[in-house]
Ligand SMILES: [Zn+2]
């Protein structure tokens with residue numbers, strides 16, 4: 162959140178609301194969708210608990226709801242689950258920090274003023290930008306942008322830049338965001354041409370998927386720039402959407418939010434210099450409340466529905482819930498895929514333990530490897546990556562002298578897991594242990610994912626998790642973006 166108070170804009174505020182206050186038509190519950198909301202994953206700024214927030218949106222009659230936390234998508238999975246539970250369409254997004262160059266990371270001190278270099282227009286402060294995933298490709302791009310912002314663009318905040326936006330624009334919707342956006346911050350300082358340039362750049366990237374946000378939380382600076390946003394929309398043919406920067410659920414939660422903001426800026430509540438808002442308006446407003454503000458321009462409200470309808474929630478959910486979501490596994494350079502590497506390790510393990518000379522063991526390994534391949538080809542279950550990751554941390558545990566179990570349960574039946582060094586103990590073929598109990602197939606269709614009962618020493622388990630995390634930091638944003 163970002164605020165600038167400008168006394169002059171009071172006149173613009175009065176002008177806007179005096180002349181256009183009366184709604185032109187009745188706005189119904191299905192005429193608006195919240196496209197800009199923060200949850201507890203906007204650290205020290207969001208108070209909407211994901212466990213309550215979609216439920217409350219449903220109570221208010223909304224059919225869809227967006228999540229746009231500051232600089233991260235950590236709450237997305239939980240949000241999708243909660244929205245599914247209460248029957249509304251989840252729209253996953255993020256309010257990113259946009260910089261001129263994500264690689265520039267130093268602070269310049271000039272005339273006692275600190276300026277963080279690398280911002281979009283070379284001025285102080287971050288620029289906000291809202292991105293929403295339209296479909297599975299958009300979700301993957303959102304993940305790539307989030308990863309790049311944390312791994313490559315981290316300086317004070319995780320930052321993206323225009324280069325990344327060009328690279329990962331597919332499947333994304335883009336909103337111009339709040340007063341801190343590159344468009345609105347320029348309008349606020351009477352730089353219409355610079356704002357127009359920024360909006361043109363974003364329109365060139367996202368084409369029909371770019372929209373201008375208008376907000377009003379009782380702050381005169383927001384009202385002051387609305388006429389210019391309307392002008393921009395007309396000049397560049399960009400739709401305008403009303404948003405409410407929802408940081409908490411109900412109006413009465415505004416004072417709790419003030420406490421949270423005081424904590425984030427290390428100021429006391431009675432400190433006059435603390436960051437605070439003149440009105441408690443950053444809550445999840447109902448459609449009548451939104452219509453009260455923007456009913457003079459009902460298209461600002463209905464455009465949000467048009468944007469929400471572009472989102473194919475099912476595509477995201479189906480992809481997310483089918484197959485396995487695993488970190489990328491870096492194979493040694495001689496192996497094109499994780500499966501190739503797994504196969505190599507398996508046959509090497511067969512030689513090492515002497516089973517290469519036993520035809521039943523050879524046949525069994527061939528069957529198990531074939532099933533792993535079919536699970537990938539038919540259902541996108543990437544058991545090769547899964548087994549390689551488990552093999553790595555078992556190896557890590559062994560290197561650190563941490564005890565591991567021999568592979569309790571159905572996993573013990575596998576020759577493949579044995580020769581990879583994941584399980585150990587008596588020969589599973591000697592006791593006719595059935596591989597299909599571990600990987601369940603029905604007419605060659607994978608039925609359910611299985612886990613290993615490895616029984617790592619509980620005290621030392623943390624060490625193994627740490628070693629997984631160390632790897633994640635390089636390979637997987639999930640390891641960085643952890644809550
Ligand atoms: Zn913002």
Ligand SMILES: [Zn+2]
Pocket residue numbers: 162197199256339406
């Ligand atoms: Zn926001």
